[in-house]
Amino acid sequence: MPANSKMPAGDRVLQPDPADTSVSGPMTDEQREFADKNHGLLLTFMERQGLDADCYDRLALRYLHAVVRYLTDGALRQYAFSTVLWYHLRSELSNIRSQDRLQQAEAEYDRPPWGPD
Numbered sequence: 001m002p003a004n005s006k007m008p009a010g011d012r013v014l015q016p017d018p019a020d021t022s023v024s025g026p027m028t029d030e031q032r033e034f035a036d037k038n039h040g041l042l043l044t045f046m047e048r049q050g051l052d053a054d055c056y057d058r059l060a061l062r063y064l065h066a067v068v069r070y071l072t073d074g075a076l077r078q079y080a081f082s083t084v085l086w087y088h089l090r091s092e093l094s095n096i097r098s099q100d101r102l103q104q105a106e107a108e109y110d111r112p113p114w115g116p117d
Contacts, residue, residue, distance in 0.1 A: 027068065034081075035067045041082055045089045055096055062092040 027035070042063045046055065066088040070076050076084050 027064065031067055031071055034071060035064060038067070038081060038085070039063075041085055042089070045086065049093060051093075055093070058096055059089055059092055062088050 042059060046052075046059065051059075063085065066081075066085045069088075070081050070084050
């Protein structure tokens, strides 16, 4: 993570999006402890991808989703959590970048070809 970027405070409590039907209810104590213990993996991913704090919220929510899935889906336990998490975070990063490209294209489309007055 770049030295000048600021991460949210460590005591901030993030919970998965309640509208996300794949995650039911608040996280259990076990899930929260597991998320706290492995939070460094999220920060490492962001650092290796050269990301700043702008992406943290979306990636953190995806991180929490991965924690819940990993602890509730027995089939995932055959893999290391870091492997499962990397797939989730790469997918979310792809979604973020696609959305950014779409917003940029829409902004260019809406701009008149002759430029501002």
